[in-house]
Amino acid sequence: MxxxxxxxxxxxxxxxxxxxxxxxxxxxxxxxxxxxxxxxxxxxxxxxxxxxxxxxxxxxxxxxxxxxxxxxxxxxKFGPKSEKLDxxxxxxxxxxxxxxxxxxxxxxxxxxxxxxxxxPDPEKRRPRAARKARALPESLPRVERIVEPDSIVCPCGCGDMVRIGEDRSERLDYIPARYQVIVTVRPRYACSKGRAGVVQARAPAHLLEGSWPTEALLAQIAVAKHSEHMPLNRQAVVMARHGVPIDRSVLADWMGRTGALIAPVVDHMARRLMAESSRLYVDETTAPVLDPGRGKTKTGYLWAVLRDDRGWGGAAPPGVVFHYRPGRKGEYAAEILAGFNGTIQVDAYGAYTHLATPKRTGGAPLQLAFCWAHGRRKLIKAQPTKGSPIVEAALLRIAAIYRIEDAIRGSAPDHRRAVRQDLSRPVVGEFFEWLNAQAARVSKKSDLGEAMAYMLKRQEGFRRFLDDGHIDIDSNLVENAIRSPAMNRRNALFAGHDEGGRNWARFASLIGTCKMNGVEPSAYLRDLFTSLANGHLDKNIDDLMPWAYAHGTKQVAMSS
Incomplete structure (x- = not known):
């Protein structure tokens, strides 16, 4: 410069x-x-x-x-891989x-x-769009916290400002678990002159006499294990963290004794489902059990028997009962379903086949309705990596059948049957004709050939829903019901004994039925345990069913 x-x-x-x-x-x-x-x-x-x-x-x-x-x-979530995931x-x-x-x-x-x-331009600064407000349940308790300004003195000197409104916002809070000891005191009274005996209130009844846990604590432990999938050893760690050092073996003792006491309730629920239904869902899932003699696990099974008539507007309350058996043989299916006559919706597993023949023991031959979701899943699983026009076309045809089902879900049986006869029967007939033609072009030994043969050989069971409005197109409801025991299995790895498997089955039955009826499991189990402690089992066991609790009978049953 x-x-x-x-x-x-x-x-x-x-x-x-x-x-x-x-x-x-x-x-x-x-x-x-x-x-x-x-x-x-x-x-x-x-x-x-x-x-x-x-x-x-x-x-x-x-x-x-x-x-x-x-x-x-x-x-x-929606792609073909979802069909292959547990x-x-x-x-x-x-x-x-x-x-x-x-x-x-x-x-x-x-x-x-x-x-x-x-x-830089304030007019161009767009405020961030507010999140859509979500309403918290009205049943939750509200604690108001009022935040006042530091001063409400008016600057003009007229005194304090007046309240003209307010802004409210809600946030969800959590109060950590708190354990407490209930001390029961029963004073004794006697005549001051010694002319009469001693008066004292009777001791309250407890489900586990001589043990520490209240019925509420037993319900919490059961739900944490069988609904929230927390094994007892993890619960023991959490309790110790809260200052309650209870050994896992003690928790196991409480659950074992409680499981034995609820057995009559579960058995009665199973009899009710069998006696009052003409159509049931049946499925099974593995329940690994420790085999002490070999130091390894053996494969037991939880067999689920489910009733849910809401698909055709039925009035019977839904429910599910799990039966533990040490295997998957057909004899176990026959034993569990003994006395039932009607239709079972299943996945075409061979253990059910003999139940549809005159050789069946325990009742008349059953009608088998096979699950279209299983057939669809087999086709997807057999699809080559590069895709298959046959599988894609098959899925489109099956989807057309499901669209009809979506339109009549919840309708009366007669209406469902009429619509199926009019709309679904032609589509199903064309599907099997087309599938048979495609099967002739594919090797029977290939995965795709076997998947198509699976449905073609079982056409009668796959077509059964067309002639009965009480039957659903698939058995997805029972598959959903066995997810919770499956999650429990993944977290607990195995049951320690066959009786442990039966214990799993009992709690899974009550908790699963609670969920199907919109009942909070902890509240139901707490009141059930209280009722059992007070001898209600001998009065009217029907009042102890989860669906009775859901429909208002609890005021009679659980307060006795």
Whole structure:
């Protein structure tokens, strides 16, 4: 930069020259200042543009990541792979993917706030859209916390301001578990003159006499194990953390004794389902059991027998009973279903086949209605890695049948049958004709050939729903019911004994039926244990059913 010219070195210059030179110098300084301002403005604008470009690049990367996560989530939940995942594995996979999606959405929201804050024009700053309000259940207790301003003195000097309204917001809080000891005191009274005996109130009845736990604690332990899938050893750790050091073996003793006491209730519920139903769902799931003689586990089974007539508007309450058996042979199915006559909805496992023949013991031959979801699943599983036009076409045809079912779910049996005869029967007939033609083109020894043969050989069972409005198209309801015992199995690994398997089955029956009837399991079990302790089992066992608790009978049954 050139140095300013010093006029003092030339005192003899004319005034006009000095004036002109001074004006020129001032103009140059003004030009330099304006150039500096423009350069600073350009630098600031470039910085803003660079910042916005960086924001855009980061935002695009986050959006791309979110789109990929959502696509993976949809593929896991709705894609063909969902047919191959164990339900418990599917839930865990979806849980982690939902967590990742929420994290990415939070990062996008934070970046959008930074972009809005960087906008120099206040009018262009758009506030972040508020989250959609969610209503918390009205049944939850409310604790109001009023936050007052530091001062309500009016600046104008008129005194305190007046309240003209309020803003309310709700947040969900948690109170940690708290254990307490209930001390029961029973005073004794006697005549002061010794003329009469002693008077004392009777001791309250307890489910486990001579033991520490209240009925509420027993219910909590049972639900934590069989509904929330926390094995007793983990519960013992949690209790110790809360200052209650109870050994796992003690908890096991409590659950074993309680399981024996609820057996009559579960047995009666099983008899009610069998005697009052013309259509039942049946399925089975593994229940590994420790074999002490070999030091290994053997495979036991929980057989689920479920009633749910809501699909055709039936009035009978839904329920499920699990039966533990040491195997999966057909003789166990015959034993469990002895005395039942009607239709069973099953997955075409061979153990049920002989129940539909005149050789069946324990009743007349049963009608077998096979599950279309299982047939669909076998086709998907047999699909080659590169895809198959046959499988894709089969799935589209099955989907058309399901759309008809969706439209009549909950309708009366006669209406369901009429619609099926009119709309579904032609579609099902065309499906099996088409499937038979495709099977002729595929090797019978291939996976796809075996999947098609699975349905073709069992057409009678797959068509049975068409002629009876009481029957559903699949057995998904019982599959959903066995998910909870399956989760318990994954967490507890195995039962320690066959009796432990029967204990699992009893609690799973009561808790599963509670869930089907919209009953909170802890509340039901607490009141059931109280009723059993007070001898209600000998009065009216029907009042102790979970569905009775759901429909208001609990005021009679559980308060006795």
């Amino acid at each position: 050139s140095q300013p010219f010093d006029l003092s070195l030339f005192p003899d210059l004319p005034a006009e020259v000095v004036k002109a030179f001074t004006a020129q110098q001032a103009a140059l300084e003004a030009a330099r200042f304006e150039a500096k301002i423009e350069r600073a403005a350009r630098q600031h604008e470039q910085a803003v543009v660079a910042e916005k470009e960086a924001f855009i690049i980061e935002l695009k990367a986050l959006i791309e990541r979110l789109e990929g996560q959502v696509q993976n989530y949809r593929h896991t 339900p418990a594995q599917l839930e865990l996979a979806l849980e982690d993917q939902e967590t990742a999606i929420a994290e990415t959405q939070a990062q996008i929201a934070a970046l959008e706030e930074r972009i809005a804050a960087s906008e």
